[in-house]
Amino acid sequence: MDVSGVAVSGALFSDGPLADAAALLDALGDRFDDRPEIVHARREVHDRLRVAVHGRPGTGRDTLARAVRDHLDVAPIGPGDDDADADADLWIYVLVGWPRAADHAALRRLPAERTLVVLGKADTLGSWDVARSTADEIAALLRRPVHPVMPLLGCADLTDEEFALLETMVATDEPMPSMAAHFIVGGREEQALRTGLLRRLDQFGILTALDLVDDARLEGRRLDRRQLSAALRADSGVSQLRLAVAATLPAVGVRRRDVVVDRLDRLAAAGIARDEIEAALGRLQSGVVGRPRPRTLAGSGT
Structure with missing residues (x-):
């Protein structure tokens, strides 16, 4: 509505x-x-x-x-x-x-x-x-x-780095693990990035963001960072x-x-x-x- x-x-x-x-x-x-x-x-x-x-x-x-x-x-x-x-x-x-x-x-x-x-x-x-x-x-x-x-x-406001990580996850078909702790992988900087993203969006938010990016890709579109943040807030x-x-x-x-x-x-x-x-x-x-x-x-x- x-x-x-x-x-x-x-x-x-x-x-x-x-x-x-x-x-x-x-x-x-x-x-x-x-x-x-x-x-x-x-x-x-x-x-x-x-x-x-x-x-x-x-x-x-x-x-x-x-x-x-x-x-x-x-x-x-x-x-x-x-x-x-x-x-x-x-x-x-x-x-x-x-x-x-x-x-x-x-x-x-x-x-x-x-x-x-x-x-x-x-x-x-x-x-x-x-x-x-x-x-x-x-x-x-x-x-x-x-x-x-x-x-x-409702407070979603992705950084450039967080948006790039989400796009990479979609491009490489990386799944969001059922155990949130398994999401924290990579070197020290990547772990810090993933920890921050998990804290800001939680597991459901990350899954929603991945779906939004993937749906746009399948439709031949590309969401930018602001559009994805706005879509998350609307959800x-x-x-x-x-x-x-x-x-x-x-x-x-x-x-x-x-x-x-x-x-x-x-x-x-x-x-x-x-x-x-x-x-x-x-x-x-x-x-x-x-x-x-x-x-x-x-x-x-x-």
């Missing part, structure tokens, strides 16, 4: 009451630029979607945060950014297999309408068919969608999260509206631009929220 045109804007509101509040806040910022309430509220109406990536240690949270940053027009918050977590619009929770008690407890603490669950490291399952089947089984247990992703592929499943992210925008809009109302209310209580703010609050508290901007997500060749 082509999801490249699914709109998920960082500046979420282009019309309606929140757009009015944005104009008011911009004007107030020129007059009262030292007020933290204004700074915070302006961020809510202007910032890109803030996405917090969480999960148990060892689930590949940092890698997924990088992949999300590269594929989607959002601001990812990686693990450990505890202060920033409080400002998250959306949460992505990473599983790497059947959920444990700690996963269930963590998911109960997160807002369900603004949380996506992904099956990370899906490449370790050996195929997309197995990954999707496993994600479906976990989804049935959790009673919520689970999206399989391969973050390592990661990360871009497919656009649809799920877009579905959370109404709930994100409510969250941001509530924050803006709170900050404006504080300003009015302090006697700052009371009449202007009270008029804006009346529109905001009517519950009408602007529509997302019709903009596509920025990607990195996907």
Whole structure:
């Protein structure tokens, strides 16, 4: 499914009451630029979607945060950014297999309408068919969608040396061994190259890259390094999260509206631009929220 045109804007509101509040806040910022309430509220109406990536240690949270940053027009918050977590619009929770008690407890603490669950490291399952089947089984247990992703592929950016090695493997019909350790052969430099490639793509990623190069060769084409990297990123499943992210925008809009109302209310209580703010609050508290901007997500060749 082509999801490249699914709109998920960082500046979420282009019309309606929140757009009015944005104009008011911009004007107030020129007059009262030292007020933290204004700074915070302006961020809510202007910032890109803030996405917090969480999960148990060892689930590949940092890698997924990088992949999300590269594929989607959002601001990812990686693990450990505890202060920033409080400002998250959306949460992505990473599983790497059947959920444990700690996963269930963590998911109960997160807002369900603004949380996506992904099956990370899906490449370790050996195929997309197995990954999707496993994600479906976990989804049935959790009673919520689970999206399989391969973050390592989502971060693929091959070097010239790595690309040359892959082309050589195809040309010489060198198979990818079932034991990853058997892939580390050759002299010291080649071993270092192969170790780095295995760390960056893992076994499934290397197999996928070899298939892509070979398929192009059989069709009389030659993929260059950038094209192969882009094809690997497209195969990661990360871009497919656009649809799920877009579905959370109404709930994100409510969250941001509530924050803006709170900050404006504080300003009015302090006697700052009371009449202007009270008029804006009346529109905001009517519950009408602007529509997302019709903009596509920025990607990195996907």
